[in-house]
Amino acid sequence: MLATLPVFAALLARASGSPKSRTTHSNIILDNGAEFEAYHPPNTFEVFETGIDTPLSTRATKPHFKDNALSFLHSRLGSNAVQYRSGYEGDVAAHVYVHQQFNGIRVANAVANVAQNKAGKVTSFGSSFVQSPRNVASPTPKISSSQAVNKATAALGGALIPGRDVQLEYLATDDGDVVLVHVVPIEFTDGKNVLAYVNAASGVVVSVITQTFDATFRAIPPTLNNPNDGFALIENPEDPLASPNGWTTINGVDTHATNGTNIRAIVYTTKATIPESSDDVWDSTWDPTVQPTVAANTRAAGINSFHLANVIHDITYRYGFTEEAFNFQGNDPIIVNVQSTIGTNNAFFSTAPDGTSGQIHMLLWTLTTPRRDGDVENDVLAHEWTHGLSTRLTGGGVSTCLNTLESQGLGEGWSDSFADWLAQTSEDLKDFELGAYVFTKGIRTKPYSVDPTINNYTYSLFQQSSTDPHFFGELWAEVLHLQLDALIKEHGFADDAHTNPDSTAGNVVWLHLFIDALALQPCNPTFLQARLAWIQADANRYNGANKCLLWGIFAGRGIGVNADSSHVDNFDLPADC
Structure with missing residues (x-):
């Protein structure tokens, strides 16, 4: 189911002074003091x-x-x-x-x-095609692309962006000429990127434009959960690796709305995306004393959903959920239906195979007055988003491999678990309850906790007659909560886990195992098979360094090495543990 804008430290793009040139020119100032102008033909x-x-x-x-x-x-x-x-x-x-x-x-x-x-x-x-240019340069360059790279890096500093090619293009200039240029993508040490246009005849850098743009969203920070925790103006949250062109760009064109290559957030009743409030700023206000459907609250809800969905895209991309691994990006972004009216008191993810957009429906909840909106409870959206992750990675992008009751239970458990991971902020693991804002209390039967007096579910839970996958998913999510706690106690906690998958901290290890195991397991896995995939993921990535720690958690909740399909608790460890 469920401040003010900063100035770049490295560079600043700005409009020139006159009213006319504000639509046709920009300047860029680099850390080394060099200043370049870029011309954009009138459109x-x-x-x-x-x-x-x-x-x-x-x-x-x-x-x-x-x-x-x-x-x-x-x-x-x-x-x-x-x-x-x-x-x-x-x-x-x-x-x-x-x-x-x-x-x-x-x-x-x-x-x-x-x-x-x-x-x-x-x-x-x-x-913005140019009409009757004064002169069009010869299409044959006089300097090579490697020479152009040397010219650009000498003038600007920085280095050629790894994996990016130098292109041969024309560039229209404001004096009426069309010059031949090598287009050199440059990366600075702070991660900001520019394109340098080097005249292919003279070797002079004739123009520079930024490829890193400020964006600011008023949203609930991903480690917080709902309006009671507060909104913040979050500056430049886009991950430069996962979303190098930002969150609001499609095919190189900025939509200036909640619509991009990863996520498209639309207000369900109007099918409209939400425009920026000013240049690259999505500001909003939230009033908890009125209905969530008033215009200002709807805007705030849409911005929050768009922000969080992109944050999760960027995090999971860093950990391997890339286009090659069947993620939602490019021609199949996730569509978030804000304040969907297809029901109430729930949220849904409509799965789809690789190449087709998945759809999240965030619904209104009617248990309070005013009603509450799942769009502003981060753990609800995180839960739904993770259904896309688990259905895409299990079975290789087909999205048809979590259909049995047990595998559906696993799917619900993974979704709760990722929301749990996102909410943790220190090595002291907090108990986690899903849906406590919209539902007014935790939506599951028990919180996820390391305290067995709070949550004591074991493998024998399956002996109950329930056919609700969410119920059985609680066992898997509780086990993964304990795995996270154990790995953090063993390896520590990384504050930068969202953007640094190379850390050795326990919360980073956990998310690697989480995503790696999804790709390893078979179609429609059982809990036992998912357990083995988790162990194998550790073997593949960490040479089994955590094997006995992980087995200890599984065995402690009855999913020991000798557990079988009878769902009788087994607390046995492997012989070498």
Whole structure:
């Protein structure tokens, strides 16, 4: 189920002074004192409320959205000028993005985009293509890409970003020329990134733009839980490795809304994303004395869900849940339905195979007056998000391998456990209760606790006649709570576990085992098989260093080495433990 914006230490992008140049120029100041200007050709933008036809509209069969868009762009901009870059089809519109080109080489800062509705009619068109340039440079560079890297790093400091290629492109300048440039991605020691444009004839750095942008969200910090704990203005939470283009960018275009390559948060009743309140700031207010559906509260709820869902994406990416490992990113972001009306007093994750978006429905809870909103209880959203993690990794992205009662129970347990992990802030493990804000008390039958007088569930819990997977999931989540406590006592607690998977601390080890084991286990695993996958994950990553510690926890709750499908408690340890 369930401050003010900082100035970059390394660099600062700023608009130039005159009103005209604010739309066409930016400056960047580096730590070494060097200052560079970037030119952005003026753009035009048109919208067509009901849509207009394209040259392919008369076809008997509806054309593909890419072909349809290109026919329109060719008619407006010229077929020889247009180079396709990217495109995608959403639930209500299709989008295509192109660059201007000369001699088959794209112009980095001259772009156009077109949107179509489901009927194939163009509803918007924007372009910054340059008209009649004074001079277009030869397409043959006089310096090599490696020489360009040397020129750029000498002028800027920093180093070429590992794994990134140097591209040969054109760049439009404000004097009317189109120059040939090597585009060099540079990384500074503080993790900030820029693109340096090095003239391919002279070797001079002619432009620099930042690829690291400030963003600020008013949300409940991920280690806190609900409005009673307070909102904070959280600055620049995007992880540069997991989300290098930020949270609100799709195909290189900033949506300026709760819509990006990882997460799309929409208000369910309007299907609208939530726009920024000012430049790269998503501010909001929350009033607990009125209904959560008033406009200000709805905005706060959507921002909080978008923030936390992206935080979890970035954390799990660091620990291996990447695109190659079937995560939700690119063409299949998670869609968070804020204040969904498909029910009440619950929350849902709609699973989907790799390549298709999963959907989280966050519902309102009617047990209090005013009602309460699951969007502002972090552990509820974390629980739902983790269903996506467990269903994608179990079985290799098919999302059909947690369907038996026992494996469903495991799924509920993993989801509770990740929310538990997220909430812990020190080596002194807190008891954990899921849903205590929306439900007014813990939604499970017992808190997760290291104190056996508070939670004493063992493997024989399965002998009860319940068919509720959440109930059996409580056993797995309790066991993993104990595993976390034991690993932290053995290896310590890392405050930077969200962003540093290389730490040897116990909470980092735990999350590695958590994610590694999901990929190891079979389709529709039993508790015994999940237990073995957990042990094997330690063997694979840590050479079995924690084997006996982990077995001790399993055996202590009746899932010992000789436990079997009869669900009779077994407290035996392996012979070598």
